[in-house]
Each structure stands twice: as C-alpha cells, then as structure tokens.
Amino acid sequence: APAQVLQGKKVTITAGPTREALDPVRYLSNHSSGKMGFALATAAARAGAEVTLIAGPVRLATPAGVARVDVISTNDMLAAVERAADDCDLFIAAAAVADFRPAVVASQKIKKQDGNDSDVLRLVKNPDIVATIAARQVKRPFVVGFAAETEKVSEHAAGKLQRKNLDMIIANDVSDPQSGFNSDHNQVTIIDKNGELPLPAALKTELAAELVTRIAERAFP
Numbered sequence: 001a002p003a004q005v006l007q008g009k010k011v012t013i014t015a016g017p018t019r020e021a022l023d024p025v026r027y028l029s030n031h032s033s034g035k036m037g038f039a040l041a042t043a044a045a046r047a048g049a050e051v052t053l054i055a056g057p058v059r060l061a062t063p064a065g066v067a068r069v070d071v072i073s074t075n076d077m078l079a080a081v082e083r084a085a086d087d088c089d090l091f092i093a094a095a096a097v098a099d100f101r102p103a104v105v106a107s108q109k110i111k112k113q114d115g116n117d118s119d120v121l122r123l124v125k126n127p128d129i130v131a132t133i134a135a136r137q138v139k140r141p142f143v144v145g146f147a148a149e150t151e152k153v154s155e156h157a158a159g160k161l162q163r164k165n166l167d168m169i170i171a172n173d174v175s176d177p178q179s180g181f182n183s184d185h186n187q188v189t190i191i192d193k194n195g196e197l198p199l200p201a202a203l204k205t206e207l208a209a210e211l212v213t214r215i216a217e218r219a220f221p
C-alpha cells in the first residue's frame with residue numbers, strides 16, 4: 001500500500017462532464033471522460049482518505065472504497081459539492097463543468113418549424129463550483145482546481161488560481177494529443193503561491209498517485 005498521506009482526511013472530488021438539457025431529448029456537454037478525477041479518487045482512497053466522488057455522466061466503474069454521487073447538471077453537481085464540502089478537508093475539482101446552460105429547458109422536443117431556426121438557443125452562465133467553495137469563509141477545505149489550456153498554459157492557470165482563490169491549480173495543455181481529454185496519459189504542471197512544478201508525462205493513474213502526494217504535502221504539512 002502507498003504511504004497513508006491522507007489518513008483520516010475527508011476528500012471530495014468532482015469528475016467528468018456536466019450535461020445541460022435543452023429539451024427532453026437533447027443536451028449540451030463536452031468530451032470529458034472522467035478518467036483523471038476517477039484516478040484521483042482511487043489514489044486518494046489508497047492513501048487513506050474517506051473519498052466522496054461526485055461524478056457527471058461517465059462510463060467508469062466506481063473505485064474501491066469510494067462513495068460515489070452521480071449527478072447530471074452543473075446545478076446538481078454544485079448542490080452535491082456544497083453538501084459534501086460542509087464536512088471535508090480537501091476539495092479537488094477535476095470536473096469539466098459546462099460553463100453555460102440553456103436559459104429555458106423546453107418541456108417538449110424543440111421543433112424545426114418553430115420559425116426561430118437561427119436563434120434557438122439562449123444560454124445563461126452556470127455557477128462556478130470550485131470558486132464557490134473557495135470563496136467560503138467557514139467550512140472551507142483546501143481547494144485544488146484544474147486548468148485545461150490550449151496556449152499560455154501557466155499564465156492562464158496562474159490567473160485562475162488567483163481569480164478563483166484556489167490553494168493550488170493543476171494545469172495541462174489539452175492541445176497536445178498525448179494528454180488531456182480522453183487520453184490515458186497526461187502531463188501537468190502544479191502551480192501554487194510558491195511557484196510552478198512541472199511533472200513528467202505519465203499515465204493518469206500514476207500521475208494521480210503523484211498528485212495526491214504533492215497535494216497532501218501542501219494541504220496537511
């Protein structure tokens with residue numbers, strides 16, 4: 001067994017995409033596989049944590065010893081995270097949350113002959129889950145976010161660290177086909193107030209164990 005660096009700690013992790021209904025048969029979502037979040041949940045549980053994994057719609061098995069909460073929409077994910085965060089030492093936001101949702105969810109299937117063909121979708125902004133938890137004055141866990149970027153990776157990630165008041169952000173370049181969405185591999189840089197630490201490219205499962213060690217060092221010194 002790996003070192004029990006999260007022994008006695010309660011850890012909440014989000015994973016996968018969120019999905020926003022347009023009507024009873026359609027939705028907006030993204031290509032997140034949930035692999036990184038599930039790998040982190042596995043690694044955290046192996047390191048002794050009591051893990052709550054809040055998962056969007058993904059086709060992945062629940063890791064051993066992990067309590068899983070399945071959600072669909074961003075608002076549902078936020079509600080589940082708010083509940084879990086009330087009794088939590090560490091929150092890792094690995095979900096690829098839909099930034100917008102349809103302003104109205106049609107109760108019947110939207111028809112082509114409605115006459116508004118070029119202007120069917122009105123969107124509203126979703127809440128930022130990780131920023132909501134990081135803004136807490138009480139019951140605030142150590143908060144770790146992810147930043148998937150296609151350019152100026154460290155610059156954009158460092159901006160998010162600040163704006164969202166995170167304790168740490170894990171940045172990756174999703175324009176690299178060898179890492180990011182759907183891949184089994186990833187290459188990330190850990191950024192916090194002390195600076196940047198690039199980690200070597202690795203399998204997401206191996207990387208998750210490394211990240212858990214690094215996060216635990218900073219969260220529970």
Ligand code: C5P
Nearest residue numbers: 093094095097127128129130145146147
């Ligand atoms: O701003 P951006 O979406 O790139 O930020 C990514 C980080 O913020 C990830 O940790 C993601 O899980 C989190 N996030 C969130 N709620 C949102 C959008 C992003 O928790 N609505």
